[in-house]
Amino acid sequence: MQLFAKLDSPRTVVLDLVTVLVVIAGVSVLAAVGSSYLQGALVIFSINAILVISYRTITTMGGWSFAHVAIMGVGGYAVAVLSKPPMDIPVAVTFALGGLAAGLVSALLAYPVLRTRQYYFFLSTFAAGEALRQCFIQFRQLTGGTSGIAFIEYPAFVQTGDTLQFLALVLAVFFLLGLFYLMFDASETGMKIRAVGLDETLSQSLGMNPWRLRALSFVLGSVGAGVAGGLLVSYNGIVAPADFSPELMFKIVAACIVGGTRRLYGPILGLTFLTIVEEAFRGVPEYVPFVWGGLVLAATLYVPNGLEGLVDRLRTSLVRRRRHA
Amino acid sequence: MQIALNILSLTSFYMCFALGLALVFGVMRVINFAHGEFYMIGAYSAFLCVSLIGPTTGALPAYIVSFAAAAIVTGLLGVLLYLVVVRKLMDKPLTIFIATLALSYMLQVVVVELFGPVGRSLPSPIPGIVRIGDAILPWSRVFVIVAISTLSVGLWFLLMRSDVGRRVRAVAQNPTGAVLQGVSVTRVGMMTLVAGSMIAGVSGAIMAPIGGITPFMGAAALWKAFIIIIVGGIGSIWGAVAAAFLFGTIDTFMTVAGAGRYLALTNAVIMLGVLSVMPSGLFGEKE
Amino acid sequence: MLETKGLSRSFGKLVAVDGLDLSVGRGTIHGLIGPNGSGKSTTMNLISGSLKPSAGQVSLNDCRIDGKSQDALARDGLIRTFQLTRVFAELTVFEAVRLGALAGDRGRLNWRAVLPFPKRGPSADRAMQAIEKMGLGDVANQVAGSLPGGRQRVLSIATALAATPQCLLLDEPLAGLTATEKADVATRIELLRDEGITILLVEHDMKSVMRLCDRVTVINFGQRVADGSPAEIGRNEAVIKAYLGEKGARHAAG
Numbered sequence: 023m024q025l026f027a028k029l030d031s032p033r034t035v036v037l038d039l040v041t042v043l044v045v046i047a048g049v050s051v052l053a054a055v056g057s058s059y060l061q062g063a064l065v066i067f068s069i070n071a072i073l074v075i076s077y078r079t080i081t082t083m084g085g086w087s088f089a090h091v092a093i094m095g096v097g098g099y100a101v102a103v104l105s106k107p108p109m110d111i112p113v114a115v116t117f118a119l120g121g122l123a124a125g126l127v128s129a130l131l132a133y134p135v136l137r138t139r140q141y142y143f144f145l146s147t148f149a150a151g152e153a154l155r156q157c158f159i160q161f162r163q164l165t166g167g168t169s170g171i172a173f174i175e176y177p178a179f180v181q182t183g184d185t186l187q188f189l190a191l192v193l194a195v196f197f198l199l200g201l202f203y204l205m206f207d208a209s210e211t212g213m214k215i216r217a218v219g220l221d222e223t224l225s226q227s228l229g230m231n232p233w234r235l236r237a238l239s240f241v242l243g244s245v246g247a248g249v250a251g252g253l254l255v256s257y258n259g260i261v262a263p264a265d266f267s268p269e270l271m272f273k274i275v276a277a278c279i280v281g282g283t284r285r286l287y288g289p290i291l292g293l294t295f296l297t298i299v300e301e302a303f304r305g306v307p308e309y310v311p312f313v314w315g316g317l318v319l320a321a322t323l324y325v326p327n328g329l330e331g332l333v334d335r336l337r338t339s340l341v342r343r344r345r346h347a
Numbered sequence: 348m349q350i351a352l353n354i355l356s357l358t359s360f361y362m363c364f365a366l367g368l369a370l371v372f373g374v375m376r377v378i379n380f381a382h383g384e385f386y387m388i389g390a391y392s393a394f395l396c397v398s399l400i401g402p403t404t405g406a407l408p409a410y411i412v413s414f415a416a417a418a419i420v421t422g423l424l425g426v427l428l429y430l431v432v433v434r435k436l437m438d439k440p441l442t443i444f445i446a447t448l449a450l451s452y453m454l455q456v457v458v459v460e461l462f463g464p465v466g467r468s469l470p471s472p473i474p475g476i477v478r479i480g481d482a483i484l485p486w487s488r489v490f491v492i493v494a495i496s497t498l499s500v501g502l503w504f505l506l507m508r509s510d511v512g513r514r515v516r517a518v519a520q521n522p523t524g525a526v527l528q529g530v531s532v533t534r535v536g537m538m539t540l541v542a543g544s545m546i547a548g549v550s551g552a553i554m555a556p557i558g559g560i561t562p563f564m565g566a567a568a569l570w571k572a573f574i575i576i577i578v579g580g581i582g583s584i585w586g587a588v589a590a591a592f593l594f595g596t597i598d599t600f601m602t603v604a605g606a607g608r609y610l611a612l613t614n615a616v617i618m619l620g621v622l623s624v625m626p627s628g629l630f631g632e633k634e
Numbered sequence: 635m636l637e638t639k640g641l642s643r644s645f646g647k648l649v650a651v652d653g654l655d656l657s658v659g660r661g662t663i664h665g666l667i668g669p670n671g672s673g674k675s676t677t678m679n680l681i682s683g684s685l686k687p688s689a690g691q692v693s694l695n696d697c698r699i700d701g702k703s704q705d706a707l708a709r710d711g712l713i714r715t716f717q718l719t720r721v722f723a724e725l726t727v728f729e730a731v732r733l734g735a736l737a738g739d740r741g742r743l744n745w746r747a748v749l750p751f752p753k754r755g756p757s758a759d760r761a762m763q764a765i766e767k768m769g770l771g772d773v774a775n776q777v778a779g780s781l782p783g784g785r786q787r788v789l790s791i792a793t794a795l796a797a798t799p800q801c802l803l804l805d806e807p808l809a810g811l812t813a814t815e816k817a818d819v820a821t822r823i824e825l826l827r828d829e830g831i832t833i834l835l836v837e838h839d840m841k842s843v844m845r846l847c848d849r850v851t852v853i854n855f856g857q858r859v860a861d862g863s864p865a866e867i868g869r870n871e872a873v874i875k876a877y878l879g880e881k882g883a884r885h886a887a888g
Binding site for chain 3: 210230
């Protein structure tokens with residue numbers, strides 16, 4: 023029990039940090055030896071990794087948003103619109119602006135959405151996300167409708183067409199954001215947010231402002247999603263509403279369910295697992311949602327804390343065995 | 348007049364979708380994300396039924412039979428959902444939501460594999476149009492309105508007048524009190540879930556000839572249903588009816604005004620506005 | 635220090651609290667007692683801001699506080715505990731109490747907290763003090779949810795204490811404790827008063843109330859029945875009637 027209950031013991035933070043570094047190292051090695059197909063898949067995986075760690079920051083406050091991917095889209099469209107004429111802002115700068123735009127939209131959504139709890143929260147974020155997606159489709163003058171906006175460039179310092187260089191950029195962003203979220207999580211504010219997630223009534227009675235703390239984690243998580251959206255758009259060279267589909271949202275949620283969200287490493291583990299499954303079923307992509315669905319269903323029914331829970335069980339049993347020896 | 352008819356037709360469509368969802372939530376505090384897929388499977392059951400027996404019996408009787416078929420299929424799915432998922436996760440609403448979300452993807456894949464990703468269409472049960480004054484309405488829509496009204500009134504009678512209904516309402520209002528009165532909450536819960544699933548299935552069957560059938564029709568309609576039950580107040584069946592009417596009216600007027608593109612945005616803004624002022628929706632119970 | 639004037643709250647037709655006047659002196663332990671359903675819990679909820687009064691006012695240090703949100707009140711120094719024990723069950727005792735110490739601070743990022751020395755900082759010191767004061771030092775590193783019910787109850791007081799209250803509302807702090815624990819916790823509550831913390835206490839255990847409180851208010855049907863020192867209350871006939879009913883009162887008298 024104790025091992026995973028100690029949320030702020032240095033050892034667990036180290037485990038998170040190690041996971042982030044292992045992912046970066048693993049992706050780098052695979053990319054160095056792999057085919058160009060694999061390199062492309064690794065870029066997408068790394069972008070999704072940014073997405074899941076930013077999503078986890080939102081879940082710490084106790085609510086599962088279903089608008090995350092749509093908010094990621096806000097970042098993506100911001101990059102597309104701002105980097106092209108007439109704005110012509112350098113792509114690297116638009117990444118940051120995309121993150122800001124996503125943060126701004128989420129801040130606007132936060133007021134109505136965060137007044138709600140449980141059922142209302144996930145239903146209203148679901149509906150809000152869907153409405154955002156409809157906006158991408160309907161505001162044709164700005165977003166290009168269903169066909170989207172094409173010919174978006176890499177940032178100037180990445181050579182056009184060089185997947186490896188772009189991957190290095192994504193990994194750098196992943197590392198920085200991972201570090202940031204980890205520090206935020208272990209900060210006093212981060213602890214308070216988790217307290218609100220654990221017991222809102224108690225937290226409020228002690229003097230925390232639950233709405234403010236929830237809004238903060240919602241906005242910070244959304245900024246990460248916006249940056250991930252910008253990277254995706256720049257890598258694809260095109261942005262379209264289909265990039266921010268409910269299926270991607272499901273993948274993110276599934277990664278968090280299968281992996282667990284107590285620690286930062288959980289969702290990354292979950293995402294890695296799901297991605298491996300996805301690649302294993304590459305020949306029959308239409309079955310992938312079925313397999314993911316089955317995994318999520320199995321996880322909810324039999325492994326409540328996801329892979330994290332399994333890791334913890336493993337660690338406790340190891341400790342016990344060591345004691346007996 | 349034409350507008351009034353359109354409002355009526357759209358309202359009935361929204362209502363049929365949201366009704367089952369609101370019923371299940373109101374009684375069990377469970378959101379069934381697979382509701383949309385049950386709706387879609389209801390439509391496919393109707394499709395199978397009508398294509399099989401339609402040629403021999405004629406369109407209208409085939410449709411009536413198809414409702415029963417849809418109800419049986421989705422009712423069985425509801426039983427399965429209750430036994431496998433809901434019973435085990437009873438006290439964890441979010442987990443049920445996620446589990447049913449996962450289930451909805453699985454069902455979608457199964458249907459795509461069985462019937463292909465391309466949509467199907469069904470002939471109208473009653474061809475032709477009806478004129479009321481200078482307004483026109485296809486018979487198929489009249490059929491939908493009548494069928495859904497029957498369904499809603501039937502549900503109302505079941506809830507308000509029957510012994511089963513009394514028990515269901517008792518559980519919805521006060522589960523602990525209902526237990527003390529000797530009502531089996533689990534039995535009522537299962538019954539409600541099955542009833543909600545059957546409503547979804549029958550609604551799918553009713554709507555099949557109008558909207559066409561695709562494996563993704565449930566997912567497409569689901570978010571609208573969410574907005575309706577949120578605005579109406581989760582758990583309040585009559586709130587859902589009122590919200591369905593509200594959005595039926597708004598959407599009809601917007602379409603007439605040529606602003607149909609902004610429907611989704613307007614709906615979402617209305618929902619967020621309502622939540623800002625009344626976090627429990629228009630007719631929802633206070634937390 | 636803490637006062638209510640004409641405090642009322644009704645739920646539909648039921649009037650739970652009806653024109654209650656209450657005056658808690660600075661640095662005293664004030665008992666609020668009454669039979670089940672007499673409106674004690676509602677009064678606590680009204681004072682702590684988790685319910686809005688239908689009429690009347692509440693003031694803390696001569697400032698009106700009714701209508702303020704619960705967290706704002708807590709930052710003003712009015713902290714409550716709950717009748718049904720609430721603790722951060724997933725965390726260790728130290729972490730749970732530390733959250734109490736952190737709660738009142740305005741959100742400020744503390745980058746030092748990510749360094750692998752989580753016990754540092756003023757909030758950690760305050761948490762340790764509160765833990766020692768409530769006698770939980772021996773279980774500081776255990777998971778809160780694994781403690782027995784009585785100690786969880788004490789932990790909830792320690793958590794509230796770490797939030798540096800001027801005024802503490804304790805809702806049945808002794809419920810579910812053994813006789814030895816009761817005596818121990820009662821002594822600790824007295825120590826808190828001696829430090830200058832004002833305490834409003836709802837409690838069913840009459841012996842402890844009589845021993846602890848400087849002043850006691852008795853309510854029934856949401857109204858004040860009596861107010862005075864424990865000794866006065868013990869003699870008051872209206873109180874005996876409220877508790878035992880008419881018959882019981884006659885029985886006790888005769």
